[in-house]
Structures are given as structure tokens and as C-alpha cells.
Amino acid sequence: MTTTSPGQKIVLITGASSGIGEATAKLLAERGHHVVLGARRADRLEELTEGIRASGGSAEFRPLDVTDAEQVRLFVEGAHSRHGRVDVLVNNAGVMPLSKLEALRLDEWNRMIDVNIRGVLHGIAAALPVMRAQHHGQFVNIASIGAHQVSPAAAVYCATKYAVWAISEGLRQEVGGDIRVTTICPGVTESELAESISDPEGREEMRTFRSVAIPASSVGAAIAFAIDQPADVDVSEIIVRPTAGQS
Ligand code: NDP
Numbered sequence: 001m002t003t004t005s006p007g008q009k010i011v012l013i014t015g016a017s018s019g020i021g022e023a024t025a026k027l028l029a030e031r032g033h034h035v036v037l038g039a040r041r042a043d044r045l046e047e048l049t050e051g052i053r054a055s056g057g058s059a060e061f062r063p064l065d066v067t068d069a070e071q072v073r074l075f076v077e078g079a080h081s082r083h084g085r086v087d088v089l090v091n092n093a094g095v096m097p098l099s100k101l102e103a104l105r106l107d108e109w110n111r112m113i114d115v116n117i118r119g120v121l122h123g124i125a126a127a128l129p130v131m132r133a134q135h136h137g138q139f140v141n142i143a144s145i146g147a148h149q150v151s152p153a154a155a156v157y158c159a160t161k162y163a164v165w166a167i168s169e170g171l172r173q174e175v176g177g178d179i180r181v182t183t184i185c186p187g188v189t190e191s192e193l194a195e196s197i198s199d200p201e202g203r204e205e206m207r208t209f210r211s212v213a214i215p216a217s218s219v220g221a222a223i224a225f226a227i228d229q230p231a232d233v234d235v236s237e238i239i240v241r242p243t244a245g246q247s
Pocket of ligand 1: 014015016017018019020021038039040041042044064065066067092093094095096115142143144145146185186187188189190191192193194216
């Protein structure tokens with residue numbers, strides 16, 4: 001089992017290979033936390049891990065598909081057995097292949113449900129027993145401004161984020177006492193998220209819509225704020241969005 005310095009948390013992050021997950025990993029490592037990085041693109045995770053270590057931070061990675069409950073269980077269990085605890089799980093992995101409902105892109109609807117909802121539930125299923133047993137822990141679930149408002153072409157995506165919001169709020173009410181639950185709702189943020197849009201119309205609309213995007217590190221800073229509060233303070237929700245624009 002590894003030893004950690006006082007105040008250092010063991011923070012697991014899904015979807016850490018780009019965007020918000022990557023920026024959060026860098027920021028938390030700079031603040032002295034140990035980050036355990038998961039996503040499917042192992043080459044990106046390896047590069048990020050090496051970069052964090054080269055800057056004096058502490059990091060490790062494990063390839064992970066959050067749609068597979070067993071892989072998520074092993075991701076959490078591996079970190080737990082190596083470090084003796086899991087302080088924070090950032091359920092961040094997500095996809096956003098937007099299109100109007102009439103386009104009937106059933107595969108993409110299912111993918112959003114699998115990654116954005118089931119992925120978060122798999123994280124909860126894996127980490128909740130560990131956090132219960134150790135009598136502390138924190139879930140940071142990345143929802144979206146789309147958990148508060150719906151827009152055309154985003155019905156299914158927003159539905160998945162409303163679900164993340166509801167699951168997080170239900171979890172917070174059930175586990176309060178030892179375990180903290182934080183929902184982060186970013187507005188438009190620089191990342192690779194819009195690259196999952198295959199619908200040409202949706203892609204074009206997104207280009208203008210995303211022109212006011214804030215840096216991913218701004219969302220990372222909100223996540224770090226929630227994590228670094230004293231144990232008796234649960235920052236239950238943060239909406240962090242561009243000053244300009246509607247989202
Ligand atoms: P990115 O596309 O840059 O990052 C998404 C991350 O999720 C990647 O690391 C990707 O890694 C990972 N991922 C996707 N599918 C899976 C999977 N099946 N298993 C494991 N990891 C997976 O976008 P963002 O950083 O923007 O997205 C992060 C979160 O923020 C998402 O939940 C998104 O919905 C949310 N969000 C983003 C906003 C924005 O404007 N950017 C606004 C509101 C919310 P890999 O492909 O290597 O698996």
C-alpha cells in the first residue's frame with residue numbers, strides 16, 4: 001500500500017484523457033492530490049500521467065470503459081487496494097452526439113444513455129461500498145447546464161444530464177453524514193465534446209454556439225473548490241458557465 005502526505009486525497013477521474021477531466025487532473029495534481037486517471041485512450045492517459053509526474057505531481061492511469069460495470073469496479077478496487085482508500089470519484093466521462101429527435105439516431109441515443117447515465121451509476125456502484133466502509137468519500141458528478149434547460153437537438157443529451165442531476169441529488173439525500181455528493185453543471189466549455197456530433201446540421205449549429213466557451217480549467221477549478229472544502233461542508237452543486245451567451 002502506498003503512503004500519502006497529509007491533506008493529499010486519492011482522486012479517481014473518469015474521462016481524464018481530454019477536456020474537463022484532463023484539466024481537472026492537472027489542477028488537482030498541482031494542488032498535491034494523487035490522481036487516478038481512467039478513459040479508453042490509454043496513450044493519452046499515459047502522456048498525461050507522465051506530464052503530471054514530470055511537473056512533480058503524483059498520478060497513475062488505467063484504461064477504462066465506463067459502460068462496462070466490471071471495468072469500473074476494477075478501476076475503483078485497484079485504486080483502493082493500492083492506496084487503502086478512495087477519497088473522491090469524479091464521474092466525468094460523457095459523450096454528446098447531438099441531433100434532432102426526428103433524425104432517429106437510436107445508436108447515439110443509446111450511447112449517451114450508456115456513457116452518461118450508466119457510466120455514472122457504475123461509478124456509484126463501485127465506489128459507494130468502499131466509501132461506506134471507510135466512513136468518508138465524495139462523488140463529484142459532472143452533469144451540465146443541460147441538466148437545467150433543454151434545447152433543440154439536445155433532448156436526449158439533456159435527458160441524460162437531468163438524470164445525472166437527479167441521481168446525484170438522490171444519492172446526496174441518502175448518504176449524507178459521511179459521504180459528500182457534488183454536482184457540477186458546466187456551461188459551454190472548451191473540450192473535444194462536440195467532436196462526437198455526427199449530424200452535419202448539429203455540428204454547424206454547435207460551432208457558433210460554442211464560440212463563447214470557457215477553458216476546461218475553469219470547470220476544473222470549480223471541482224477543486226468542492227473537493228478542498230472541509231469534510232463537514234458539502235458543496236452540493238455548482239453551475240459554472242460563460243459570462244457571455246445563454247449557456
Ligand atoms: P471531452 O470529449 O473532451 O471528454 C470526454 C471524456 O470522456 C474523454 O476523456 C473520453 O475519453 C471520455 N469517455 C467517453 N466515453 C467513454 C467511455 N465509454 N468510457 C470512459 N471514458 C469515456 O469532453 P468534456 O471534457 O467536455 O466532457 C466531460 C464531461 O463534461 C462530460 O460528462 C460532458 O457531458 C460534460 N459537459 C461538458 C460541457 C462542455 O461544453 N464541454 C458542458 C457541460 C457538461 P476516451 O474517448 O479516451 O474514452
